[in-house]
Amino acid sequence: MKDKSNQSHSAEAETEALVNKNVSRRSFLKGAGLTTAGTVMVSSGVMAFDRPKPQAKKAIGPGATTINLRVNGKTRTIAVEPRTTLATALREHLQLTGTKIVCDRGSCSACTVWLDDQPVNSCLMLAVEVGDSEITTVEGLSKNGQLHPVQEAFIEHDATQCGFCTPGMVMTTAHLLRNNPDPSLEDVRHAVRGNLCRCGTHPNVFKATMAAAKKS
Amino acid sequence: MNRFSWFDATSIKEAFEQVTATVSEHIQPKGPKDAAVFKTGGVDLLDLVKEGLANPSRIVNIRNIPGLDEKSFDKKSGLRLGANVTLAEMAEDPVIRENYLALHLAVNHAATPQLRNMSTLGGNLAQRTRCWYFRSLDHECFRKGTGTCFAQDGENEFHAIMRNEDCASVHASSVATALMAFNATVEITNSKGEQKTVTMEEFFIHPSDDSRYECILKSDELITAVIVPPVSSGTKSAYIKQGARESYDWAIADVAVVAEMSGSTCKKVEIVLGAAAPIPFKSMEAIGQLKGKTINDTTAGNAARAAMEKATPLTKNGYKVDVFNAIIKRAILQLV
Numbered sequence: 001m002k003d004k005s006n007q008s009h010s011a012e013a014e015t016e017a018l019v020n021k022n023v024s025r026r027s028f029l030k031g032a033g034l035t036t037a038g039t040v041m042v043s044s045g046v047m048a049f050d051r052p053k054p055q056a057k058k059a060i061g062p063g064a065t066t067i068n069l070r071v072n073g074k075t076r077t078i079a080v081e082p083r084t085t086l087a088t089a090l091r092e093h094l095q096l097t098g099t100k101i102v103c104d105r106g107s108c109s110a111c112t113v114w115l116d117d118q119p120v121n122s123c124l125m126l127a128v129e130v131g132d133s134e135i136t137t138v139e140g141l142s143k144n145g146q147l148h149p150v151q152e153a154f155i156e157h158d159a160t161q162c163g164f165c166t167p168g169m170v171m172t173t174a175h176l177l178r179n180n181p182d183p184s185l186e187d188v189r190h191a192v193r194g195n196l197c198r199c200g201t202h203p204n205v206f207k208a209t210m211a212a213a214k215k216s
Numbered sequence: 217m218n219r220f221s222w223f224d225a226t227s228i229k230e231a232f233e234q235v236t237a238t239v240s241e242h243i244q245p246k247g248p249k250d251a252a253v254f255k256t257g258g259v260d261l262l263d264l265v266k267e268g269l270a271n272p273s274r275i276v277n278i279r280n281i282p283g284l285d286e287k288s289f290d291k292k293s294g295l296r297l298g299a300n301v302t303l304a305e306m307a308e309d310p311v312i313r314e315n316y317l318a319l320h321l322a323v324n325h326a327a328t329p330q331l332r333n334m335s336t337l338g339g340n341l342a343q344r345t346r347c348w349y350f351r352s353l354d355h356e357c358f359r360k361g362t363g364t365c366f367a368q369d370g371e372n373e374f375h376a377i378m379r380n381e382d383c384a385s386v387h388a389s390s391v392a393t394a395l396m397a398f399n400a401t402v403e404i405t406n407s408k409g410e411q412k413t414v415t416m417e418e419f420f421i422h423p424s425d426d427s428r429y430e431c432i433l434k435s436d437e438l439i440t441a442v443i444v445p446p447v448s449s450g451t452k453s454a455y456i457k458q459g460a461r462e463s464y465d466w467a468i469a470d471v472a473v474v475a476e477m478s479g480s481t482c483k484k485v486e487i488v489l490g491a492a493a494p495i496p497f498k499s500m501e502a503i504g505q506l507k508g509k510t511i512n513d514t515t516a517g518n519a520a521r522a523a524m525e526k527a528t529p530l531t532k533n534g535y536k537v538d539v540f541n542a543i544i545k546r547a548i549l550q551l552v
Binding site: 118 | 259327
């Protein structure tokens with residue numbers, strides 16, 4: 001009993017400290033998780049290795065290898081096994097958790113990112129095969145602190161419910177507007193064919209995308 | 217996913233030096249456990265690995281081999297599509313849209329925009345069936361090489377209605393439905409550099425002939441291209457896919473019709489059904505019924521009924537016969 005109350009006390013104190021430091025919800029959750037587990041796991045290559053030099057070998061693995069990933073305009077060095085998917089590399093190695101893993105089989109498109117300006121399922125792509133291609137995630141859409149027109153329209157037209165499909169929806173519709181600034185409703189429907197939304201918010205996604213097209 | 221090593225091949229020769237088995241050989245109950253396998257788009261392979269069906273020790277990436285992603289078109293020799301051409305590249309190709317409409321439509325209705333950006337044509341043809349018993353680690357099914365077909369009296373609402381006596385899976389590729397209707401051929405290159413070209417009918421293997429494989433590829437062979445013969449100026453084509461919904465889903469039924477027309481008379485015709493049988497299925501009955509006829513409501517309906525004459529639906533997929541009847545007729549009528 002004594003231990004428990006100590007734990008809860010220390011968790012409360014930690015919460016307070018974190019709130020005071022004005023940390024993000026995500027880093028708070030992670031900090032809280034680590035406190036409970038009582039262990040520290042380092043998954044990021046940047047932290048685990050001392051400035052590793054990337055290897056451009058033809059044959060790698062099965063152990064971890066350092067690779068360079070060009071993400072949202074920056075080159076990041078991480079250590080991944082060949083089996084690490086791009087989605088996992090983004091979320092767990094680079095802490096870019098905007099990209100969601102939902103079905104993990106390419107069926108729902110929640111993990112959509114751009115690979116050299118083409119939307120792809122990052123859950124079905126291995127990090128080691130990205131090579132020199134440029135990755136854009138939902139974190140890379142805003143410019144100078146300004147949300148992308150599609151993101152603003154999603155807020156304005158209430159195009160999110162539970163939010164799990166939202167980053168994928170945003171990446172898909174933003175890509176559509178990039179290539180087709182004046183889409184028809186049918187164009188929008190065709191573009192998001194692969195993006196599943198179990199809340200059924202598609203009508204508002206269509207509205208938001210059409211509105212964003214008019215604005216931009 | 218199991219751990220595996222990775223090899224990025226930059227030539228076909230290099231790839232063959234690494235590879236030890238096809239995915240189909242590897243996933244058989246008695247297949248080689250320690251296997252190095254090919255990967256192009258990776259869509260099907262990574263799915264099999266994530267499900268635990270495939271546990272390769274090495275993946276040999278052939279996606280970056282120069283030259284395999286080229287396409288060319290000539291009115292006389294037809295269309296040549298390298299094995300690494302993506303479905304997205306095919307979907308947007310104006311030559312395919314203008315000359316091979318059924319193929320254009322089939323590709324545009326396949327998978328999702330994201331998957332089309334990743335999937336290659338070679339991988340699409342060599343992918344394994346999506347039958348849920350085949351994809352389940354807990355079912356040692358007939359299509360894996362041993363065991364029984366659980367779909368025969370199981371959950372079979374999306375399964376085969378034709379030639380389904382031993383295995384009721386359906387072939388996953390709807391692109392193949394259209395390619396077969398255009399009498400496309402598959403160019404296969406082996407480890408010695410020798411090439412052979414086979415028809416789509418020769419390429420796919422029916423489970424009753426060999427339950428372990430869905431296509432003829434051996435571990436020392438690779439699809440290097442698909443060749444679609446030229447079409448005459450009187451050629452018209454149509455393609456219809458019926459899924460459970462308009463957005464991303466596998467076909468419940470799909471059909472490609474390619475005909476050489478003289479006015480509204482059908483001089484020559486090919487009718488291929490997808491999601492009907494364990495392999496893309498050319499309906500000789502429907503072709504025989506329609507050839508030489510003037511296309512109208514009656515002749516189109518007769519051809520559709522002829523296609524379904526030998527259907528042997530299972531306990532839960534009888535509705536597919538009606539769906540096929542409707543879409544075959546509708547596709548034929550779209551020619552005029």
